[in-house]
Amino acid sequence: xxxxxxxxxxxxxxxxxxxxxxxxxxxxxxxxxxxxxxxxxxxxxxxxxxxxxxxxxxxxxxxxxxxxxxxxxxxxxxxxxxxxxxxxxxxxxxxxxxxxxxxxxxxxxxxxxxxxxxxxxxxxxxxxxxxxxxxxxxxxxxxxxxxxxxxxxxxxxxxxxxxxxxxxxxxxxxxxxxxxxxxxxxxxxxxxxxxxxxxxxxxxxxxxxxxxxxxxxxxxxxxxxxxxxxxxxxxxxxxxxxxxxxxxxxxxxxxxxxxxxxxxxxxxxxxxxxxxxxxxxxxxxxxxxxxxxxxxxxxxxxxxxxxxxxxxxxx
Amino acid sequence: xxxxxxxxxxxxxxxxxxxxxxxxxxxxxxxxxxxxxxxxxxxxxxxxxxxxxxxxxxxxxxxxxxxxxxxxxxxxxxxxxxxxxxxxxxxxxxxxxxxxxxxxxxxxxxxxxxxxxxxxxxxxxxxxxxxxxxxxxxxxxxxxxxxxxxxxxxxxxxxxxxxxxxxxxxxxxxxxxxxxxxxxxxxxxxxxxxxxxxxxxxxxxxxxxxxxxxxxxxxxxxxxxxxxxxxxxxxxxxxxxxxxxxxxxxxxxxxxxxxxxxxxxxxxxxxxxxxxxxxxxxxxxxxxxxxxxxxxxxxxxxxxxxxxxxxxxxx
Numbered sequence: 183x184x185x186x187x188x189x190x191x192x193x194x195x196x197x198x199x200x201x202x203x204x205x206x207x208x209x210x211x212x213x214x215x216x217x218x219x220x221x222x223x224x225x226x227x228x229x230x231x232x233x234x235x236x237x238x239x240x241x242x243x244x245x246x247x248x249x250x251x252x253x254x255x256x257x258x259x260x261x262x263x264x265x266x267x268x269x270x271x272x273x274x275x276x277x278x279x280x281x282x283x284x285x286x287x288x289x290x291x292x293x294x295x296x297x298x299x300x301x302x303x304x305x306x307x308x309x310x311x312x313x314x315x316x317x318x319x320x321x322x323x324x325x326x327x328x329x330x331x332x333x334x335x336x337x338x339x340x341x342x343x344x345x346x347x348x349x350x351x352x353x354x355x356x357x358x359x360x361x362x363x364x365x366x367x368x369x370x371x372x373x374x375x376x377x378x379x380x381x382x383x384x385x386x387x388x389x390x391x392x393x394x395x396x397x398x399x400x401x402x403x404x405x406x407x408x409x410x411x412x413x414x415x416x417x418x419x420x421x422x423x424x425x426x427x428x429x430x431x432x433x434x435x436x437x438x439x440x441x442x443x444x445x446x447x448x449x450x451x452x453x454x455x456x457x458x459x460x461x462x463x464x465x466x467x468x469x470x471x472x473x474x475x476x477x478x479x480x481x482x483x484x485x486x487x488x489x490x491x492x493x494x495x496x497x
Numbered sequence: 498x499x500x501x502x503x504x505x506x507x508x509x510x511x512x513x514x515x516x517x518x519x520x521x522x523x524x525x526x527x528x529x530x531x532x533x534x535x536x537x538x539x540x541x542x543x544x545x546x547x548x549x550x551x552x553x554x555x556x557x558x559x560x561x562x563x564x565x566x567x568x569x570x571x572x573x574x575x576x577x578x579x580x581x582x583x584x585x586x587x588x589x590x591x592x593x594x595x596x597x598x599x600x601x602x603x604x605x606x607x608x609x610x611x612x613x614x615x616x617x618x619x620x621x622x623x624x625x626x627x628x629x630x631x632x633x634x635x636x637x638x639x640x641x642x643x644x645x646x647x648x649x650x651x652x653x654x655x656x657x658x659x660x661x662x663x664x665x666x667x668x669x670x671x672x673x674x675x676x677x678x679x680x681x682x683x684x685x686x687x688x689x690x691x692x693x694x695x696x697x698x699x700x701x702x703x704x705x706x707x708x709x710x711x712x713x714x715x716x717x718x719x720x721x722x723x724x725x726x727x728x729x730x731x732x733x734x735x736x737x738x739x740x741x742x743x744x745x746x747x748x749x750x751x752x753x754x755x756x757x758x759x760x761x762x763x764x765x766x767x768x769x770x771x772x773x774x775x776x777x778x779x780x781x782x783x784x785x786x787x788x789x790x791x792x793x794x795x796x797x798x799x800x801x802x803x804x805x806x807x808x809x810x811x812x
Binding site: 216219220223224225226227442445446449450452453454456457458460461462464465473474477478480481483484485486487488489490491492494495 | 531534535538539541542760761764765769771772773780789792793795796798799800803805807809810
């Protein structure tokens with residue numbers, strides 16, 4: 183059992199075995215990681231944290247593999263965190279097609295980790311946020327956070343990143359609808375993958391139109407999300423995408439006010455997430471028998487869930 | 498401004514205008530609804546709460562419309578809550594194709610409400626849970642909760658119901674993958690919609706296989722989810738589906754131990770959700786300037802989000 187200081191020292195020295203073990207403790211919900219995490223946060227802030235998201239089957243894993251390869255060829259170190267909120271398997275498990283990243287397994291400039299739902303509401307996003315603190319403190323040049331899913335969990339995970347790549351396949355009407363609502367707003371760069379699909383150009387056009395509309399409605403948004411066509415299997419368009427990612431970070435550097443506003447929002451979101459986790463812990467740490475008997479009482483309508491929550495919260 | 502007693506009286510008397518106004522207050526996050534909600538919970542427990550979920554484009558709204566029609570023809574009163582976690586629009590807005598339900602608008606035996614994301618993490622599921630308390634206290638015979646989305650928010654919403662109908666379209670490999678992971682476990686009844694699709698029978702077969710596997714792995718699960726083929730546009734198979742829903746409720750009645758375990762889980766989940774909401778409230782009610790200056794400090798790495806959360810939580 184290492185001390186917090188020893189964990190911090192090992193992790194900031196980029197000891198990947200220590201980091202992997204520490205991340206497993208984060209995943210397990212071990213409260214003893216807290217002191218080290220606080221210190222690791224204070225040591226961080228240097229990595230470029232990039233999110234990659236989109237619907238199932240859009241080609242996220244393959245694209246993540248291509249980006250990793252590209253960055254490695256340009257001498258940058260890369261950490262990949264693959265998050266699957268819909269899977270119960272974590273850690274060493276194969277998520278999506280992790281195999282495509284396997285050829286980096288002997289490369290000390292690449293760190294790959296997968297993380298899955300622990301079946302607890304809110305818990306996954308918190309664990310991802312904590313893991314990003316670890317990766318950031320290890321000073322990987324690039325940290326890629328890949329996640330599948332549509333909706334809240336995806337949005338929550340992407341909020342931990344500074345550049346969100348939103349992947350789309352050439353698509354029919356329904357998917358466009360899904361892209362319009364909600365998810366649109368989190369994308370900093372749009373990628374239409376499977377560029378050889380007959381519908382690809384139409385998908386690009388639809389996205390461009392939606393972006394133009396957004397820019398018109400929200401002129402205060404200084405960053406106009408570019409749309410890039412890729413073919414993640416062959417690697418076509420990856421250079422283009424990397425250039426757009428660099429542009430995104432140059433934009434944040436040249437607009438410190440916007441970068442700062444984004445950071446504030448990220449930190450505020452993290453604080454809210456941690457607070458929620460504390461509420462969860464308070465429930466877990468309440469005497470089980472007491473909670474059980476209150477729940478039994480609620481089933482027969484003698485009490486109600488709000489009253490139970492109030493009692494636990496004020497304990 | 499009504500008193501809590503007056504709200505409870507109006508809602509339990511099935512005053513739909515009062516209920517609609519009260520639900521709007523729930524959506525707005527008004528803390529003053531709490532005393533009435535507690536009492537409404539204690540008055541409830543009579544409605545059959547049914548969840549309907551599945552990927553975008555699977556035909557959930559149309560199926561909901563068909564179920565509503567069927568129940569009405571059999572003299573049952575129906576409340577419909579359509580939830581769209583990916584949309585920012587709520588209340589009177591048209592979600593999906595609400596229009597298909599419009600022919601019930603003059604029918605006092607039908608209540609239709611839509612609800613969308615309020616952009617707050619966790620907030621939507623809590624608002625849905627509270628709204629179900631209202632609908633249950635109004636004693637609609639059937640309460641249909643329809644939601645789109647894949648992943649956590651959908652699962653959280655479905656946890657408020659006693660019978661979950663999981664809709665699938667005839668589908669390709671990716672969708673089957675998505676169905677396998679995570680979502681599978683929440684379905685009590687599987688529906689393959691668009692039954693005339695050439696892939697429909699294959700989809701039924703794949704689902705049956707997955708269900709058999711689940712039953713084999715978890716023999717303690719007494720309920721074996723049936724698979725129903727429907728054609729929601731024409732209404733084919735709806736009678737079959739309704740019969741399976743009735744079977745589900747008969748099963749719960751004849752297995753009080755399982756029903757009770759489900760209820761315990763539902764209440765425990767609700768308590769956790771409300772606790773998290775309380776944590777959110779504590780953050781919102783903290784002096785803004787104080788939180789802001791702590792966040793600024795975190796951006797320059799002088800403090801960290803965990804320390805900030807600890808300070809707010811212990812206030």
